[in-house]
Amino acid sequence: LARKQRLFIAGESYAGHYVPQLAHLLFNDSLIRPIFEGFSVGNPSTDRETDYNLYFPFIRNHALISTQDYDYAAKSCGAPNWVDHFHVPACQTALQHIRTAMNRINPYNIYAPCIGFWSNSGGCFTLRDFSLSSSISSNNLKSPAPFSASVIQDLSVGSQTVIPCINDTATTLYFQRSDVQKILGVHVPGSNPHVEWNVCSSLLNYTSYATTVLPIYHALYNHLRIMVYSGDVDSCVPFQSTEAAIDKLGLPLTSNGGWRAWFDPNKQVAGYIKTFGRENYPGNSISYATIKDAGHMCPTYKP
Numbered sequence: 001l002a003r004k005q006r007l008f009i010a011g012e013s014y015a016g017h018y019v020p021q022l023a024h025l026l027f028n029d030s031l032i033r034p035i036f037e038g039f040s041v042g043n044p045s046t047d048r049e050t051d052y053n054l055y056f057p058f059i060r061n062h063a064l065i066s067t068q069d070y071d072y073a074a075k076s077c078g079a080p081n082w083v084d085h086f087h088v089p090a091c092q093t094a095l096q097h098i099r100t101a102m103n104r105i106n107p108y109n110i111y112a113p114c115i116g117f118w119s120n121s122g123g124c125f126t127l128r129d130f131s132l133s134s135s136i137s138s139n140n141l142k143s144p145a146p147f148s149a150s151v152i153q154d155l156s157v158g159s160q161t162v163i164p165c166i167n168d169t170a171t172t173l174y175f176q177r178s179d180v181q182k183i184l185g186v187h188v189p190g191s192n193p194h195v196e197w198n199v200c201s202s203l204l205n206y207t208s209y210a211t212t213v214l215p216i217y218h219a220l221y222n223h224l225r226i227m228v229y230s231g232d233v234d235s236c237v238p239f240q241s242t243e244a245a246i247d248k249l250g251l252p253l254t255s256n257g258g259w260r261a262w263f264d265p266n267k268q269v270a271g272y273i274k275t276f277g278r279e280n281y282p283g284n285s286i287s288y289a290t291i292k293d294a295g296h297m298c299p300t301y302k303p
Contacts, residue, residue: 005035008225012297013237016044020216027220038225042298043237046228047212047245051237052083056098058238062110065101073098106165107235109295114165168199217249217286222278226286231294231301232271239290246288251276254285262289270302 009026011019023039026032045051056079060070073094078085085091106114174180175197186195217226228246230239257275264270271292277285294301 007032007036008038008040010040010042012042012044012299014045016041016046016237017210017213019044020213020220021210023220023224024216027223036224038227040227040229042229043231043234043296044228044242045237046242047214047248049081049083049212050241050244050248052086052241053080054241054244055235055238056082058240059098059102059235062235064105064110064235065098069094069097069101102235105235106295108166108297109231109233109301110235111233111293112165112295115167116165117162118164163199172197172199212245214245214249217246221249221251221276221286222284224284227289228286229271229289229291229298231296231298232290232292233294234296236296243288243290246276246286249276249286251286252278257285257287 007026009019009022019039019041023036026036056070056073056077059065060067065073073079073091074082076085076088076094077091078088082091086095104114104118106112181195181197220226228242230237230242232239254275254277257277259272259274261269262271262273269292271290273287273289275285275287291298291302
């Protein structure tokens with residue numbers, strides 16, 4: 001590969017796990033490392049503890065559940081450490097009440113209309129996983145670098161078979177086109193030339209083996225440029241969860257990296273940003289930014 005090339009990788013949502021893991025592999029590849037400069041993740045699943053524990057304050061603070069329902073759930077589920085009490089029967093009852101209250105809300109953008117199907121189990125792993133938490137068990141696999149044994153857990157989170165409140169007709173029609181499928185190379189030789197495409201499928205099952213990818217950030221932040229961003233009206237991976245996850249790294253802010261507004265071309269506040277890093281590693285840092293009025297897949301709301 002020519003050294004003049006520059007490589008960045010990016011992803012959103014569950015890519016919060018596999019983009020940093022891919023980044024770690026690329027960084028340790030002698031061929032790729034000279035051109036690999038950084039990665040970006042948006043509304044990313046990052047750290048199980050913060051992803052789940054701060055979901056509830058987000059929905060309460062946006063008037064999606066009552067103070068009384070929140071207080072009951074908080075007491076039943078051991079707040080602020082909700083994640084360790086999801087298996088408790090009283091907590092499960094409280095969480096089901098919350099799911100019912102949220103079932104007509106677009107989970108990807110709480111202020112956007114709910115178009116099409118809605119789901120009582122939630123439209124993202126955050127809500128649905130509450131009922132799966134009791135099935136988590138540590139495995140005996142050797143911890144893959146840079147993870148320690150304490151963060152290695154085997155959790156089968158199954159499949160997502162519906163995306164509620166989102167009109168995916170245009171996307172589905174596009175990927176059903178034979179010319180598109182040909183370019184993507186999805187045809188299997190000797191099979192029907194047309195492949196049925198669905199936005200979600202029960203054939204794809206996720207198994208999460210790391211409860212957090214923060215060790216990767218620790219390993220790479222001195223060497224790469226890293227951007228983590230959150231649409232601030234997403235309930236699936238709320239901005240508080242992601243900010244708290246990055247704060248858990250315990251890294252120092254750069255000299256000019258404190259919380260500050262950033263602006264759109266019309267000089268209106270577009271969100272806020274802060275930057276972590278060490279002054280003796282210029283250009284390499286972790287920035288966390290919010291994007292005002294953007295939902296779960298930020299580019300679809302604020303391109």
